[in-house]
Every structure is written in C-alpha cells, then in structure tokens.
Amino acid sequence: MKTEEIREYTDEELAGRILEMEEELFRLRLQNETGQLENPLLVRAMRKDLARCKTIRREREREGRE
Numbered sequence: 001m002k003t004e005e006i007r008e009y010t011d012e013e014l015a016g017r018i019l020e021m022e023e024e025l026f027r028l029r030l031q032n033e034t035g036q037l038e039n040p041l042l043v044r045a046m047r048k049d050l051a052r053c054k055t056i057r058r059e060r061e062r063e064g065r066e
Contacts, residue, residue, distance in 0.1 A: 001049045001052065003052060003056070006052055006053055006056050007056060011057075011060065014053060014056065014057055014060075015057070017053060018050065018053050018054060018057065021046060021049060021050045021053065022050065024046060025043070025046045025047065025050060028042055028043045028046055029043060
C-alpha cells in the first residue's frame with residue numbers, strides 16, 4: 001500500500017483500516033506459526049503497511065495540536 005493511498009483516507013476510514021490490518025496480521029502470524037502460510041513475507045508486508053497507517057494517524061494527531 002502506498003503512502004499516497006493512505007493519506008486519501010479520512011480519519012474514520014484510517015482507524016477502521018488499522019483495526020482490520022491488526023486483525024489480519026494476527027491471522028497471518030497464527031497461520032505462520034502453524035505452518036499453513038504459504039508466503040511468510042506477507043507478515044512482513046502487513047507489518048510495514050500497518051506501521052505506515054499508524055505513522056500517518058500520528059502525524060494528523062500532531063498537526064491538530066500545533
């Protein structure tokens with residue numbers, strides 16, 4: 001997921017997307033531990049996308065305070 005795509009989300013959409021990604025990351029980790037995940041690199045990609053979303057959310061929070 002590109003940063004430009006994430007920035008187009010509203011605050012509510014971004015919060016919902018973060019929750020979805022956290023749930024999906026949990027499922028991916030579980031599948032990886034049980035050996036059911038075919039591509040373990042999906043865990044890494046999901047972590048990075050989640051971090052991007054959280055970073056943008058934090059940037060917006062800081063802009064509101066300043």
